[in-house]
Amino acid sequence: MSVQRQDWSLHRKGSIDQQRHKEKIREAIKKNLADIVSEENIIMSDGKKQIRVPIRSLDQYRFRFDPGRQTRSGQGNGKSKVGDVIAQDPQQGQGPGKGKGDAGQDPGAEYYEAEVSVDELATLIFEDLSLPNLEEKRQAEMETETIRFTDVRKKGPMGNLDKKRTILENLKRNAAQGDPTFHDIKNDDLRFKVWEPTIRYESNAVVLAMMDVSGSMGEFEKYIARSFYFWMVRFLRTKYTNVKIVFISHHTEAKEVTEDEFFHRGESGGTQVSSAYELALQIIKERYNPADWNIYPFHFSDGDNLPWDNDRCVQLVEELMKLCNIFGYGEIREAHYRSPSTLMSSFSKITNKKFVAVTIGDKREVYPALRKFFSTRGDEVPSAP
Amino acid sequence: MIDKEMEQLEHNIGRAWDLALKMGLDPFPVEFEVVPASIMYEFGSYGLPGRFSHWTRGKAYYRMKMSYDFGLSKIYELVINTNPSYAFLLENNSVLENTFVAAHVFGHTDFFKHNAYFAHTARNMIDRVSASADRIRQYEFEHGRLEVERFLDAVLAIEEHVDYYTHIKPKDEADQPAKPAETEYDDIWKLDREYRQQQAMARRPASRKFPKEPVKDFLLFFAEHAPNLEPWQRDILLIVREEMLYFVPQMQTKIMNEGHASIAHSRIMREMDLSGEDFVNFATLHTGVLSPSRTSLNPYYLGYTIWQDIEKRWDNPTEEERRMGRQPGQGWAKVLEVRETENDVSFLRNYLTEDLVKELDLYLYRKEGDEWVIVEKDWRKVRDGIVASMTNFGYPYLVIDDADYRRNSELYIKHLFEGQEMDLNYAEKTLAYVYQIWGRPVHLETVFDERRVLLSFDGEKNTRQVLDDDDEEEDN
Numbered sequence: 008m009s010v011q012r013q014d015w016s017l018h019r020k021g022s023i024d025q026q027r028h029k030e031k032i033r034e035a036i037k038k039n040l041a042d043i044v045s046e047e048n049i050i051m052s053d054g055k056k057q058i059r060v061p062i063r064s065l066d067q068y069r070f071r072f073d074p075g076r077q078t079r080s081g082q083g084n085g086k087s088k089v090g091d092v093i094a095q096d097p098q099q100g101q102g103p104g105k106g107k108g109d110a111g112q113d114p115g116a117e118y119y120e121a122e123v124s125v126d127e128l129a130t131l132i133f134e135d136l137s138l139p140n141l142e143e144k145r146q147a148e149m150e151t152e153t154i155r156f157t158d159v160r161k162k163g164p165m166g167n168l169d170k171k172r173t174i175l176e177n178l179k180r181n182a183a184q185g186d187p188t189f190h191d192i193k194n195d196d197l198r199f200k201v202w203e204p205t206i207r208y209e210s211n212a213v214v215l216a217m218m219d220v221s222g223s224m225g226e227f228e229k230y231i232a233r234s235f236y237f238w239m240v241r242f243l244r245t246k247y248t249n250v251k252i253v254f255i256s257h258h259t260e261a262k263e264v265t266e267d268e269f270f271h272r273g274e275s276g277g278t279q280v281s282s283a284y285e286l287a288l289q290i291i292k293e294r295y296n297p298a299d300w301n302i303y304p305f306h307f308s309d310g311d312n313l314p315w316d317n318d319r320c321v322q323l324v325e326e327l328m329k330l331c332n333i334f335g336y337g338e339i340r341e342a343h344y345r346s347p348s349t350l351m352s353s354f355s356k357i358t359n360k361k362f363v364a365v366t367i368g369d370k371r372e373v374y375p376a377l378r379k380f381f382s383t384r385g386d387e388v389p390s391a392p
Numbered sequence: 393m394i395d396k397e398m399e400q401l402e403h404n405i406g407r408a409w410d411l412a413l414k415m416g417l418d419p420f421p422v423e424f425e426v427v428p429a430s431i432m433y434e435f436g437s438y439g440l441p442g443r444f445s446h447w448t449r450g451k452a453y454y455r456m457k458m459s460y461d462f463g464l465s466k467i468y469e470l471v472i473n474t475n476p477s478y479a480f481l482l483e484n485n486s487v488l489e490n491t492f493v494a495a496h497v498f499g500h501t502d503f504f505k506h507n508a509y510f511a512h513t514a515r516n517m518i519d520r521v522s523a524s525a526d527r528i529r530q531y532e533f534e535h536g537r538l539e540v541e542r543f544l545d546a547v548l549a550i551e552e553h554v555d556y557y558t559h560i561k562p563k564d565e566a567d568q569p570a571k572p573a574e575t576e577y578d579d580i581w582k583l584d585r586e587y588r589q590q591q592a593m594a595r596r597p598a599s600r601k602f603p604k605e606p607v608k609d610f611l612l613f614f615a616e617h618a619p620n621l622e623p624w625q626r627d628i629l630l631i632v633r634e635e636m637l638y639f640v641p642q643m644q645t646k647i648m649n650e651g652h653a654s655i656a657h658s659r660i661m662r663e664m665d666l667s668g669e670d671f672v673n674f675a676t677l678h679t680g681v682l683s684p685s686r687t688s689l690n691p692y693y694l695g696y697t698i699w700q701d702i703e704k705r706w707d708n709p710t711e712e713e714r715r716m717g718r719q720p721g722q723g724w725a726k727v728l729e730v731r732e733t734e735n736d737v738s739f740l741r742n743y744l745t746e747d748l749v750k751e752l753d754l755y756l757y758r759k760e761g762d763e764w765v766i767v768e769k770d771w772r773k774v775r776d777g778i779v780a781s782m783t784n785f786g787y788p789y790l791v792i793d794d795a796d797y798r799r800n801s802e803l804y805i806k807h808l809f810e811g812q813e814m815d816l817n818y819a820e821k822t823l824a825y826v827y828q829i830w831g832r833p834v835h836l837e838t839v840f841d842e843r844r845v846l847l848s849f850d851g852e853k854n855t856r857q858v859l860d861d862d863d864e865e866e867d868n
Binding site (some may be wrong): 008009010011013015016017020022023024026028030031066067068069070071072073074075076077078079080081082083085086087088089090091092093094095122178188191 | 398401402404406421422423424425426427428431433434437438445446447448449450451453454457481483541548549550552553577684685686687688689690693722752753754755756757758759762763764765766767769774777781786787788790813814815816818819821822825830831836854863
């Protein structure tokens with residue numbers, strides 16, 4: 008019989024396998040991005056860092072009894088009788104005998120929920136995407152800070168120790184004394200790397216995010232546009248430090264709004280799309296000289312425009328495309344009435360390869376739309392659907 | 393835990409050991425080790441220290457540790473069935489808590505040593521799982537981590553399907569002691585006899601059925617007969633099987649074992665000369681461990697109550713029992729006898745009496761709509777319901793009925809239906825794993841909504857069909 012205590016501080020098996028489980032979650036998320044991108048509790052998470060994502064493929068399947076049809080046993084307080092209700096609503100993971108997060112009670116409603124951060128998700132979604140058609144512009148306003156190691160010195164913080172040089176110095180000194188082996192490090196041998204911050208210049212980009220907030224945009228349409236822009240904003244802010252974004256919302260009139268207003272305010276009234284394009288042109292003229300800026304206008308609408316306004320829109324889009332790298336138009340229509348809208352059919356006349364249009368009829372189509380807009384395409388011709 | 397506390401704990405554990413012997417227990421000696429919570433939870437999620445790696449264990453570990461970190465649950469004790477046994481204590485538990493745990497542990501190691509179902513478990517299991525883990529790591533080097541993981545995913549999905557009574561076999565003729573030699577030419581005559589036996593075997597029409605008898609041990613059967621597996625894959629099947637067989641007795645005796653350990657801790661702690669404050673703390677711990685639940689049976693509480701009842705009834709027999717020959721004062725002896733011979737199923741069937749079912753207010757319940765409703769209070773039906781739910785430790789009893797189904801090396805699995813329906817969605821997903829191991833189409837026959845159903849997976853898609861009774865005639 009003995010009682011012992013050991014040092015377990017280097018023991019990592021549990022954490023290593025836990026890491027593998029996390030990797031599996033990432034893989035599963037990647038496979039299910041189309042579903043996850045428009046997942047409501049993410050889009051509506053409003054700054055929450057951690058979100059729960061349902062993942063079906065990580066269940067540990069086995070031959071088991073149907074939990075919903077199984078008879079179980081329990082223990083009362085002495086007064087139980089047939090017909091007493093002892094638990095309710097098992098879908099919340101509160102099912103008897105099972106822990107939270109474990110399989111629920113209803114077949115079909117069973118999944119494993121993983122906890123991930125929004126940033127992590129954004130990285131997964133945008134792993135191989137970038138801003139299309141970036142051009143070198145005259146004035147390099149956008150700057151990123153990088154670190155370059157420029158010198159080697161004898162003093163410095165240990166974290167910057169240059170091990171290779173230190174060993175060489177030690178060998179040199181020992182060899183001078185007739186014993187060319189690595190031993191007996193003296194302060195004199197230590198070498199440190201020294202770095203300087205340097206500034207790299209990159210091309211500028213501004214995104215003009217336009218959205219229809221008129222009465223004809225229903226809950227669904229707004230939600231889709233919102234999830235698209237949610238990820239677009241995340242994407243731009245993670246990949247490029249100094250991308251500028253201008254939010255323009257419009258109904259019959261357009262105005263520049265804050266990000267918060269853009270996503271949270273709804274208005275009513277008719278739609279005159281040209282107002283947004285005009286405002287975009289004006290903003291470009293005043294603030295973003297195309298000689299200095301890469302400009303990306305994106306517009307989301309349900310396609311219900313005042314009929315006499317369509318020609319004007321086409322004209323304005325042509326004008327915008329002279330100034331911009333790409334023009335994105337997304338039309339959101341629920342699948343059951345997907346007849347070509349007036350605006351979309353007017354746009355179909357546009358042959359310029361800078362024009363990209365998509366129709367989104369379902370939550371799952373947000374992710375392909377993102378990929379379409381943000382794939383690096385160089386000179387490749389984008390095709391309208 | 394500071395050094396002074398360690399000394400105190402060591403002293404207490406020595407005292408608890410003496411008291412355990414005094415009350416008539418005969419436990420394996422125990423090596424205690426005080427560990428941080430992360431290690432405790434790791435061992436808890438892996439079942440044994442040093443066991444092979446797999447992401448499902450990492451998942452379990454994460455979940456257990458989270459709920460500990462949030463203060464939702466706490467493992468008090470972990471004891472390994474080996475000789476000597478190993479037990480782990482949490483380093484930030486108080487001396488009293490750890491003494492309590494040690495007393496409980498002695499009950500477990502006594503049970504490990506004496507219960508018949510543990511007689512065949514490998515008492516050097518920690519070494520064996522480490523050796524197996526080494527081999528699996530080697531396979532990862534040789535065949536790639538993902539390849540090994542993918543195979544383990546499949547094997548672990550069916551790990552419960554082993555035959556835990558394989559050690560009980562009809563005596564083979566080969567095992568019979570050889571007859572004493574009658575003449576010095578016996579060995580020559582024997583050659584002749586063996587030859588004739590072989591001839592006779594060859595003349596018999598070969599049975600078309602394979603396997604001849606339904607097989608419960610999926611893992612062993614696949615290791616021996618799955619046509620396309622590599623040697624390392626067969627080894628993994630056998631490793632998982634060996635570890636499962638090691639754990640089965642613990643799954644089969646949960647109620648008895650925890651009850652027995654609870655009896656041990658309560659008696660030992662009562663004789664420990666605790667201070668008033670410590671005694672109150674002990675009583676709180678004891679009540680915490682033995683608290684009943686409306687939605688499940690607490691094995692500690694149920695076991696503890698039955699053991700106490702057995703002792704009482706054999707100490708003070710009724711008039712009738714006396715007439716039948718039961719001597720008074722045999723309570724503890726009876727307890728020790730029962731702990732040697734029964735498992736949970738027989739324990740409940742023999743000793744969960746009408747009085748106990750009523751006293752404990754046990755019931756059966758099931759889902760009706762969105763609610764879980766009590767459906768049975770009749771003591772016999774409640775007892776039988778509990779026993780039924782423990783048969784095959786709570787998993788559907790499946791056998792491989794035919795490994796050459798349709799003369800096409802397809803696998804036909806039968807669910808020996810006993811009233812509880814299987815989760816068909818899960819079954820279909822699991823069939824895909826069986827396919828992965830067997831390498832040919834797989835079928836599972838079960839009963840759902842009072843109809844015989846055949847689930848199949850052919851490598852690409854799942855199908856379901858209802859079997860009518862004509863098929864059965866044909867099969868037979």
